[in-house]
Amino acid sequence: AKEAATITATSGLVHVKNPHLDSMEEDVLYHLDLGTKTHNLPAMFGDVKFVCVGGSPNRMRAFAQFMHKELGLAGDGKDLADICAGTDRYAMYRAGPVLSISHGMGIPSISIMLHELIKLLHHAKCRDVTIIRIGTSGGLGVEAGSVVITDMAVDSSFQPRFEQVVLDDVVVRSTELDRDLVEELLTCSKEIPDLPTLIGHTMCTYDFYEGQGRLDGALCSFSSEKKLEYLKRAYDAGVRNIEMESTAFAALCRLCGLRAAVVCVVLLDRLESDQIRAPHEVLREFQHRPQRLIAAFIRKPKA
Numbered sequence: 001a002k003e004a005a006t007i008t009a010t011s012g013l014v015h016v017k018n019p020h021l022d023s024m025e026e027d028v029l030y031h032l033d034l035g036t037k038t039h040n041l042p043a044m045f046g047d048v049k050f051v052c053v054g055g056s057p058n059r060m061r062a063f064a065q066f067m068h069k070e071l072g073l074a075g076d077g078k079d080l081a082d083i084c085a086g087t088d089r090y091a092m093y094r095a096g097p098v099l100s101i102s103h104g105m106g107i108p109s110i111s112i113m114l115h116e117l118i119k120l121l122h123h124a125k126c127r128d129v130t131i132i133r134i135g136t137s138g139g140l141g142v143e144a145g146s147v148v149i150t151d152m153a154v155d156s157s158f159q160p161r162f163e164q165v166v167l168d169d170v171v172v173r174s175t176e177l178d179r180d181l182v183e184e185l186l187t188c189s190k191e192i193p194d195l196p197t198l199i200g201h202t203m204c205t206y207d208f209y210e211g212q213g214r215l216d217g218a219l220c221s222f223s224s225e226k227k228l229e230y231l232k233r234a235y236d237a238g239v240r241n242i243e244m245e246s247t248a249f250a251a252l253c254r255l256c257g258l259r260a261a262v263v264c265v266v267l268l269d270r271l272e273s274d275q276i277r278a279p280h281e282v283l284r285e286f287q288h289r290p291q292r293l294i295a296a297f298i299r300k301p302k303a
Ligand SMILES: O=P(O)(O)O[C@H]1O[C@H](CO)[C@@H](O)[C@H]1O
Pocket: 054, 055, 056, 104, 105, 106, 134, 135, 136, 137, 208, 243, 244, 245
């Protein structure tokens, strides 16, 4: 079944599409350790304008601290509290209008976080929110350290779709992203020194090893030739990097009316190798690159 995307609301509000929510007396956002009865969500989050998400809790704390500094907020930002401290599933930090949240690895993990985050934004009555995934990825014909802005999130067959199993049906959702936001981000990147940035398709897989054509997992049933043939086909289809969340992220955000972007740094060129061997210092600096781009974007006066 192909699901029609009906983005009709122009209010800037997030739209949850679940008729059951209205009849619920309380909504417990279990994995975030937040809820409509236990927390005043409009007071806590009503003025959030940017949500940045990424796999690792440490990265997302570092990003919030970086944004705190970049926005010139009071204090050194070193002691930012984890808003989800009551759970260790996800971590959430706030710096002014920016919320920074970890989502773990893979589609099931980011899906759970996004369902609860989108309901949070809805309960808090947030308006005109932009959401950006700042991640890491494997490149295809792209040098390590480059930043890829995703123009299209595609599945393992290079199609711009996300298949969600709903009961015993497979629902196909579009993974289209906001084109203007892609261009705005590219423009921003050009003003930052030493930030090689490109636009490309991002392939989203269900696995890091066999699913991304790696030869170095615990299991591997294909040859080095087959691997390269597949990755080169992906390259020819426009794929420039590979990660594990973008299709679900794009589909869910689109259906709920959130302006969304995916910006990932490339840790290695998968046409050359499988193992990530760069020293941790180098990897840390690489991970900071999408953060620098997004900080510049957030700071830029909006039309
Ligand atoms: O850098 P993050 O956000 O964790 O994302 C990428 O890194 C993980 C694999 O190492 C996957 O989740 C992939 O999508």
